[in-house]
Amino acid sequence: MKKNIPLFLLIALITPSLQSTESEEPKEKIVEFTGYVNYKTFYDTRQVVGVTEDQTVFFPKPIDCSPTGDINAHGHLQMLPFETRMRITLREPHKKYNFSCKGIIEVEFRGVQTLVNIVNMRHAFAQLDIRKTTLIFGQTWHTLNVEDLIPNTVSFNSGRPFAVYNRSPQIRYTQHLSNIDIILSAASQVDFQSDGPVGLSTTYIRNAIIPNFDFQVKGFFGQHVVGTGIDYQRISPRQVSPQGYKVHEDLSSVTGIWFLGLNWPKLTVKNTMMFGGNLSNYGVTGGYAVKKGSTDPITGQQKYTNIRTFTAWSDITVLPAQHIEPGVFLGISKNFGSAHEIEPTSVDPDSNPVLPTVYGLGTDINIMFRVSPRIRVKIGQVTFAGEIEYTRAAYGHLTNHGHVIHTAPVANTQFLFSTFLFF
């Protein structure tokens, strides 16, 4: 019961604001239909870890040795249309009462998991602006995915795995003070899921009962923004052990984020640093592992420990002329291992994992960095864009503390050409 108190408090806090306005009739309604048609072609110099036909590239695959060479040292070329998206925005301003409603539904054709070219929902949320309060409920950008600081890359990865990329069903409360926003949110998972014993799934956070909580403070000075936030996430990896016992397993993770966005007329600089455990559902490397020696020999119940990751990135966009927009994205991430010893994954004679004990994204990478210069040419509603993305990942062996040693770096260069027709 105590675990649910913060949620009740949040609901109690927002309810009076709603009661004072719910009887008002809308004064006018505006419906907008926007979106863009997108075409991409890209060439990767190496096999990559990615999703949706590798449109979203995370990092290069590790070396896969065979007597005839590295199997993953082989490029690939693809053309894709399914970033194409459509958005419906509904607005109902109530100027007299300083109250307005907004609803957004946005879809694209990225599909779900390995199924592409089918519709998937990106955003579906309602926003109430009541004097100095904003309330959002529905699915949209996660609070950690700070909207003012989304990397301006051409690649669909939007800076992953260095930058957070996550949309979640949520309820978010924002209080606008003078030049400062205070944000509280409670979220869950749908499309961006944690990894675990049954693979990517929402069951881990659902079974943990407590939603994912965020608290953020954002300050504005001129056109610039600076902020910090903290994220708390709890997951329950299993309900039943392989021995058939009901088990109570939980893992709590905390993440801190710091960001600074500088917006001048001819230059935009976005910077973010983040440190936390079990970040894979945010599109960032890291995860968690079984704590060494924690497995009960009879019931099979075990404890878990976070694998911590630090990431930092900068995205610079220069606006020297009306139509041309060059920019560059720089990112780095490092695995900081676990605070506790981790259980090594047992393998069969062919080195295949029998029972995985480490879950997450790129947990066997120590340091990774990316440099991706780009150029956009904007001609009215048409944009042509090119980007060269170089990503280098140092794969190695996990130590008892989840650190990565004896690394062997691999690199991928992606050449990307993309066109957008905005409507």
Place this chain on the structure above:
Amino acid sequence: MKAQHIFILLLFFVSAPLFAKLPFNIFNCTLSGYIKAETYTDSRQTRGDEIIDISFFPKPQELDPAGHDINAQAATYMDAFESRTRVTMEGLKMRDATIKGLIEADFEVFYSGITNIPHLRHAYLTLDWKRASLLLGHTWHPVVFLESKTINYNGSTPFDFYARCPQLAFTYHTSKNVDLIAVAASQVDYDNDGPYGYDSDYIRWALVPNLHLQCKWFLKNHTMSFGFDYRRLTPRLKSDTDFKVNEHINSIAAIWYLGLKWPSIEVNTKVNWGQNVNNYNGIGGFAVREGSADPITDHREYTNISAIGAWMDIEIVKNKKIKPAIFIAYTQNLGSSQPIDFDIVDNNNVLIERRIYGFVPDVHNVIRISSRLTSDINNMTFAGEVEYTRAAYGTITRSATVINTTPAELIRCTFAAYYYF
């Protein structure tokens, strides 16, 4: 490798002439499409996509211990998932160039058991100049002449090539009513079969896009075209013995079509020949070349299985209220120019490893005759069709031809109603 880098860099700069500051106007967005409800009865079990709405042809005989053919079972269906919606964006001009965008979705999905979910059919933008046009996005592959006019949504497959793909297409309009078309394309939805099943990996790994050249003539309302298609696949990066392998198969295809349009009658006909055309919904594919597997590295070489198809559609359009038509088609497996390895099976005939990839390589030929009647009343169209299809299943030989055939026949009766908006 360097050549590919240069190719991509060239793509970055093809738009250089457009960089100058240009005047613009506003888009006009229009919404169009249709709702289609259909019901159809098959005299036999069929094989196709999207459950069985896209019926390619009848399933082969499958005898039970009592000698009864299990697939000799009729079935009736109703669906509405061919309904589609289109958003067209027009009206934007950049000096001499006209810009157009289009997004179209229907509710047929290409994954087993998943239907009634919006699925992207087209998403592209075009830049049109007086003498040239550039298309970027996902739309009909240039091997497609026109979307089938049959009521049954089989797109004339497996007789005709039918595919949509992401592409970059350049068309040059000559002064003599001739269009010269060059296309570089990839695969999404319409993938090739291979060692890992239907997947776009094979063409992505091959690095070279699917290239197509076409020459199209226009004379009043009539059209004629000839096209050549080249595609390269890399079936595997890693052999079954865990060696890195460098495997490729090159395939070519050719098409010819003629569309004749008079006020009272329309005649469309097409001939397509090709190697490994299962990604275009043609029959055939490719196979491991006999004896080519290296005993240590398991590196293999492959050989194409070719097919030819031809069809003709004749429709009398003088009276919009009653438009009778007939569709006649034939396709045949032409086998391989080199001997092939057979699929590996155990003593109980259970498949252990495939060595032949593609769509129904055990079919020698297929014929179809279908007659239809359509009636246009304002925004509504009512249509009925009777379709007869006969497929000759048999035994695959070393040259990938099919012998000792047993025919399977199917009659499909379809009734459909369309509402256009």
